[in-house]
Amino acid sequence: MSDFARFAVKLTPGASLDRIDGWDVDAEGRAILKVRVRARPVEGEANAALLKFLAKTLGVPKSAVTLQRGGQSRLKMIRVDGLDDDGVRANLTAL
Template identity: 85%
Template sequence: MSDSARLAVRLTPGAAADRIDGWDVDAEGRAVLKVRVRARPVEGEANAALLKLLAKSLGVPKSAVTLQRGGQSRLKMIHIDGLDDGQVRANLTGL
């Protein structure tokens, strides 16, 4: 079975630049990755920009990064094929 990871993301659309701001903690005490994208939250554009940025940052194909839930919400759950949770955290911590 191939590795896969889940990643909680707090997305801010309409930012000045696409960037990963680092880790935060949500109200339940779970780690969430703060991400900003230039795209507006119209017709899924911000979600698509988020998936593209994460794939590039993690060094995996875009097809390996999918939106699991939170399509209409700022808080999203992302599924990543090919990396486990530890690899995802390690790859994103240095950014």
Template identity: 75%
Template sequence: MANLAVRLTPGASSDRMDGWDVDAEGRPVLKVRVRARPVEGEANEALIKLLAKALRVPKSAVVLQRGGQSRTKMIDIAGLSNDEMRTRLTGL
């Protein structure tokens, strides 16, 4: 199972991944923007959908572990190793 830290920006003009950044503690974080607003979990659902499509896994394989109300989220991806996940995201 792969673990992915995401910095989510809701209310963007388009759904897209803006590449990698580093958080305050030096950990890699994927910057993602979604059109959905942070209302009733809509932005989180849009994030899961975007990640599943980009990683070519079913939506059920992408699980929000932490950060449901935060901009920084921890995502688990079933069926992929951390290396496989990074390889698939690097090609985008």
């Protein structure tokens, strides 16, 4: 068991409210979490809002959630320290 989880997120900025739209699958069969945030994609605001929202949703400190890839893309790779993959899925499925 690892002490971190890593997962892909498809981010939609400029939404009417921050919310998780559930899991999807990309062309290669990998799971992707669909997330909407109110922040606009200006000067990293949407990325910051995504990390803060995921930390609050998963019940971990903001410092535990990092953007590993995709700073300028809608498809992002997120790392969450302190939870494993099963812990992330359990927390998000409970919503």
